[in-house]
Amino acid sequence: MDNAAAKERERIKPPDVLKYPFEPPKADGSHVEIAPGLLWLRMPMPMALDHINVYLLKDGDGWALVDTGLGIPRTFELWEQIFTEKFAGQPLTRVICTHCHYDHAGAAWWLQERFNVPLIMTFGEFMMLRSLMGPPPDPLPQSHRDFYARAGVTDEELDKMVGAMRKDPFMPRHPGNYQRIRGGEVLQIGEREWRVVIGEGHSPEHACLYNEADGILLAGDQVLPRITSNVMVSPVEPEGNPLKFWLDSLQRLHSLPADTLVLPSHQGVFYGLHDRLNQVREHHEQQFELVREYLAEVGKASAAELMVVLFPRLRGPVDRLMALGETIAHLNLLKQAGVLLRQPGAGKIEYFSLA
Template sequence: MDNTVAATAPQTAMPEVAAARRGPESKLRYPIDPPPSDGTLVEIAPGLLWARVPMPMSLDHINCYLLRDTYEGRDGWAVVDTGLGIPRTQEVWEKIFGETLAGQPMTRLICTHCHYDHAGAARWMQERFDVPLLMTFGEFMMLRGLMGPPPDPLPELHRLFYERAGVTDEQLDEMVGAMRKDPFMPQAPFNYRRLRKGQVLTIGEREWRVIVGEGHSPEHACLYNARDGLLIAGDQLLPRITSNVMVSPIEPEGNPLEVWLKSTLRLAELPEDTLVLPSHQGVFFGVRERAHEVVAHHAQQFDQLRAHLATVPGASACELMRVLFPRLRSPVDHLMALGETIAHLNQLLAAGDLQRMRCAGKIDIYALARQEGKTT
């Protein structure tokens, strides 16, 4: 897990868990050097600018994009994603619109999804720049639902979810306690304008089709311009890491990996010369190669689980988490790694590869499924 937080916020991590790195043979190309995280802008194409907003954690930036726009009588710039809802983020946006762009206005704010590095400053930007917020329904509602720390005491069904995964009371208290100390919880935006799958947004001289992905978040919106071969990918496709895909107590029997893999393979259908504008790391060519790398990474994780379960009579989700993620560094890392492990297990259960049993009425034990008279 590569997204633990720097010393300024030692108990917090972002939802973009770095589980899969590119192999050394990867041929992704990075045609543009990134800007520093200080309000400097880099031109990607006419009317399309790249800004980096700093974050006080190991994943130390988010890429935000500015699109030349005329909207509701304003000539200025539409913004994609916000950064965290902290004073440093506000300082960067004040510099961009007050100095770098010499007072040109923001026209509208588009958030790819609900996670707080992408939408944490949305309410402040709505108020400060008097702009509408555009999101999909699922992301806006999840953003509002994620406001605030976990309740205390934790709901019994949530506690049972972790108990059945093999989490001890002490471990759960550490994980939930870390989330309650999270310093980056944003304020809820006031309202929004809905983005829908397949919708076409006219922004300046370009048309952008909304491509909706699932798995990392409910209805993640990517923006694709076919004429110029540009994909604002958010967290749906990152060049060196892959986003966390997890099961939580909110939907314990969910299968987010199934829809995540389908969403990723849809991006692999885009033209090979598409320039991918991700939310983290560099702008790159290689959309098809990277999409297939991500799918292959998860296939490898499925194989790791099957191989381990072939050597033992059964194991809990916590035990299997250590197979996939042997080097965890914080309680929040444990929380996210456990959720991603259960996502893999739920997919294998749905495929009929595993069976799940309740041990002593308390902990779920996973084993290879019986096949053709063989037992595990």
């Protein structure tokens, strides 16, 4: 799941080195033409990060869509307006979702049913959408409670976080079928070829699309210009190391040309791919250094205590849940790299110290 408010609070200072060649469209069905047969639109989101970028690719007599917006009535109204008024007689041909989070795939089921088109995703993202993109189970499994207890979260705090998640109004309805894409596969969409480039960490098998001829990357949430995507450990995979996979993914994207035009899922279309990848890596290095400095000073700390060090300006229970997951991602990477030690403490709480 994607929490835009948490992303906003992890903001990195907007980098001057990036260049933004286009003014963004309004989130009202308007579009900006990036290149012939490639349109940039925005769908509104009623939250701190108030939009998602979506892209239409000319596909024969119609249009292929990359990402969908939230599964809410306003999104449905806009897609209805776009394909009955703006593109009257030009059908939607297929829906491609970069990953499972509900701003990217929340309206997939509706678009499939309304326009009778295939949904195209990687296996990992479709299965995550089907299995885990929903409210936390009620009652919460004991293994989940144990995970948060080890992190230093009290029962009262956990109930607030989980309760807020259960009230989330944007949990998507699940699509029933899909067509699978794999890393390295080439999709022919109209006159352009798009190579699938897989990213990991933010989600399990995130699909970016790269067009070498025009030097364009449909980046999803793998590369954003001013905010960092959430990379978190959850109780489903408590020993997971998603941050390592995330950093490895950034390195793979670094192999693309520096002058690639990046079409992200949030904020502006930009040039400066390598600069931005370096900034995101430096951001996480700074987070690692904060952990090391704090532990050198206090000796040991729980994940919940270290969360406040890394994310000092959290405002609500969902933010805390996301920030805790990302804190544990940093700790798991450092522990598995031999930088930290983990030891049990009183009341099931686990503590981290320098190795």
